[in-house]
Amino acid sequence: MDVIANLLHGFNVAIAPMNLLVCFIGVFVGTLIGVLPGIGPLGAIALLLPSTFYIPPESALIMLAGIYYGAMYGGSTTSILVNIPGEAASVITCLDGHQMAKQGRAGPALGICAFGSFIGGTITVFLLAALAPPLARLALRFGPPEYFSLMVLGLSVLVYLANGPVLKALVTAALGMVLGIIGTDVISGRSRFTFGLFELDDGIGIIPVVMGLFGISEVLLNIEKKMERSIAAVKLKGLLPSLQDWKESLAPIFRGTFLGFFLGILPGGGSIISSFASYAMEKKLSRAPEKFGHGAIAGVAGPETANNAATSGAFIPLLTIGIPTNAVMALMLGALVIHGLQPGPLIMKEQPALFWGTIASMYIGNLMLLLLNLPFIGIWVQILKVRYTILFPFIILFCLIGVFGVNYSRLDIWIMLIFGVCGYVMRKLEYELAPLVLALILGPMFESSLRQSLIIFNGNPLVFFTRPISAAFLLGALLLLLSNLLPWMRARKKYLADAD
Amino acid sequence: MRRWDITGTAVITAVGVYVVWEGWRLGFGAFESPGPGFIAVFAGSLLALFSTANMVLTVAKYQKTAARPFWPETDSLRKVLLTMAGPVAFVLLLNALGFFLCSLGMLIYLFRVIHPHRISLTLVLALSTALVCLVLFQFVLKVQFPQGVINFYHVKGWLF
Structure with a gap:
């Protein structure tokens, strides 16, 4: 009953004219950057972060959340029509979505994305409202050892689900940890790895690193070769999926909703991983797995629903435990901190308008996306036709403005450019960059919870294994890392057998 | 691409070694009272260890490297x-x-x-x-x- 009353309060906040306006701006900008390859939700949120200084915190979060799930929505359009994912979470949609477009079924593919995302978004709003309060109560029982183990689990999830070689994912996670050390040590007050630059005393900024690794490197990867885009023809009248399409998509949509939501909750989870996991699951469960990769609508419906559901799930750890599970959530945490708020178990009591208003706005935002995407798909297609050679100077300029606008620091621009080149080289060498970003975000929390645990428990490292919640998290992390070794050992066995 | 891969791992290993050295210089402390370099020693060691393992596997051609050239076009x-x-x-x-x-x-x-x-x-x-x-x-x-x-x-x- 409390949940319904709280949600009603949330809707009351979300339908305030100011919040409706920022929600619309958020989903519109999100869809736009989702459609345009090269900038992504991280860059857009970083860019618009300074603008949120002048609006109330709930409006700020509503707008940033709108950009996040709007980008998930928009990303599918480029995946289907051009075979270029507008956003990393839409990579998997290229496989079947573009095949459908080639077969003249771009309309139903886009339609099912919109409906799937809407259904997933709607269900997860209620899951979020139901699960957040008990989780916040559980989080009150967390001490430094539990926080430490939770972060170990988060990093393990990300390494486990890495696309490239596992060892390279571990390297990038360790590199992110190292970057997280930069700055003043909060316990001793000593500067670490700052090289005499006082701007680095507060640590290396997440925004310049992320915009360099993902924004600038993306531009460089696109610019180094000729980009050819052939946009599939879309019949605007044929956007509604047929009865057969619905039959094939309904189960994947519901499975994608729950899978995406729960993967979104896990640190290191999120929309990218959930879309890949949903695709793998649908292929496994399908009666005709051979159709996957050749235009199976289930291969579009499941992942697209899952990535939208994951965006809602990702709000749970942020708003209840105060831990961002991915880089986008870290920026949202930054936005809240700028407004003087500390996300955590008490935020629900202290800032009900912010918490429930944001949750309710997601429902309204999903409705706006449905209205924005289906009737206006033609406009988004026109935007897609803009050549990349015209687009990339704008992306670079917006990255520069976005990075400079946060701290007014030229050093941040240099950091972005350096990480842009590093990201470009690392992506070519198949290093997974998501573990780096998450380790950078979690690094300072990881360090403080580890050191606090050791100081409180007289240097006894067994404390992490004797406390049940902490032990459960560590066991989960160990199982994940061990399960990664299995295919490696099998391959080695085969290799040795072949050599013999 | 393999040459680039090996060079990359060598650079990252060097960074890891530097972080361990700098962490030790900052002060490792003890388990009861970890110093400012405590986590740097651990993170740097992990970075050097994983990167060295990566390099060994690449040199031994045990780990696949991307087949495409590092520069896709001449310019x-x-x-x-x-x-x-x-x-x-x-x-x-x-x-x-x-x-x-x-x-x-x-x-x-x-x-x-x-x-x-x-x-x-x-x-x-x-x-x-x-x-x-x-x-x-x-x-x-x-x-x-x-x-x-x-x-x-x-x-x-x-x-x-």
């Missing part, structure tokens, strides 16, 4: 360097010239150098974008850009 490096020159010049000249002139110059450069567009299109796009960004970010969102040679707050004062 890829040139394009990347020319593209990066734009934002590098932007940041170097930002304080001296100010935001408007820097962004205008960078846009004209980027529109012309990689895939040259018509000069009229270039000027229209660059000028309109620089002006819109100036109004939106400097006057609406109050981002404090360096003014450089043209102080647009004075210009705004003259106009309104």
Whole structure:
């Protein structure tokens, strides 16, 4: 009953004219950057972060959340029509979505994305409202050892689900940890790895690193070769999926909703991983797995629903435990901190308008996306036709403005450019960059919870294994890392057998 | 690509070793009272360890490296360097010239150098974008850009 009353309060906040306006701006900008390859939700949120200084915190979060799930929505359009994912979470949609477009079924593919995302978004709003309060109560029982183990689990999830070689994912996670050390040590007050630059005393900024690794490197990867885009023809009248399409998509949509939501909750989870996991699951469960990769609508419906559901799930750890599970959530945490708020178990009591208003706005935002995407798909297609050679100077300029606008620091621009080149080289060498970003975000929390645990428990490292919640998290992390070794050992066995 | 892979792992291993050394210098402390270099020693060790393992596997050809060449086209490096020159010049000249002139110059450069567009299109796009960004970010969102040679707050004062 409390949940319904709280949600009603949330809707009351979300339908305030100011919040409706920022929600619309958020989903519109999100869809736009989702459609345009090269900038992504991280860059857009970083860019618009300074603008949120002048609006109330709930409006700020509503707008940033709108950009996040709007980008998930928009990303599918480029995946289907051009075979270029507008956003990393839409990579998997290229496989079947573009095949459908080639077969003249771009309309139903886009339609099912919109409906799937809407259904997933709607269900997860209620899951979020139901699960957040008990989780916040559980989080009150967390001490430094539990926080430490939770972060170990988060990093393990990300390494486990890495696309490239596992060892390279571990390297990038360790590199992110190292970057997280930069700055003043909060316990001793000593500067670490700052090289005499006082701007680095507060640590290396997440925004310049992320915009360099993902924004600038993306531009460089696109610019180094000729980009050819052939946009599939879309019949605007044929956007509604047929009865057969619905039959094939309904189960994947519901499975994608729950899978995406729960993967979104896990640190290191999120929309990218959930879309890949949903695709793998649908292929496994399908009666005709051979159709996957050749235009199976289930291969579009499941992942697209899952990535939208994951965006809602990702709000749970942020708003209840105060831990961002991915880089986008870290920026949202930054936005809240700028407004003087500390996300955590008490935020629900202290800032009900912010918490429930944001949750309710997601429902309204999903409705706006449905209205924005289906009737206006033609406009988004026109935007897609803009050549990349015209687009990339704008992306670079917006990255520069976005990075400079946060701290007014030229050093941040240099950091972005350096990480842009590093990201470009690392992506070519198949290093997974998501573990780096998450380790950078979690690094300072990881360090403080580890050191606090050791100081409180007289240097006894067994404390992490004797406390049940902490032990459960560590066991989960160990199982994940061990399960990664299995295919490696099998391959080695085969290799040795072949050599013999 | 394998040569690049090995070079990359060597660089990362060196970074890991440096972090361990610097962490030790900062003070490792003890388990009961970890020092400021405690986590640096651990993270640096892990970085060096994983990267060395990666290098060993790559050298032993046990780990697959991407089959495609590092530079996909003959002029890829040139394009990347020319593209990066734009934002590098932007940041170097930002304080001296100010935001408007820097962004205008960078846009004209980027529109012309990689895939040259018509000069009229270039000027229209660059000028309109620089002006819109100036109004939106400097006057609406109050981002404090360096003014450089043209102080647009004075210009705004003259106009309104």
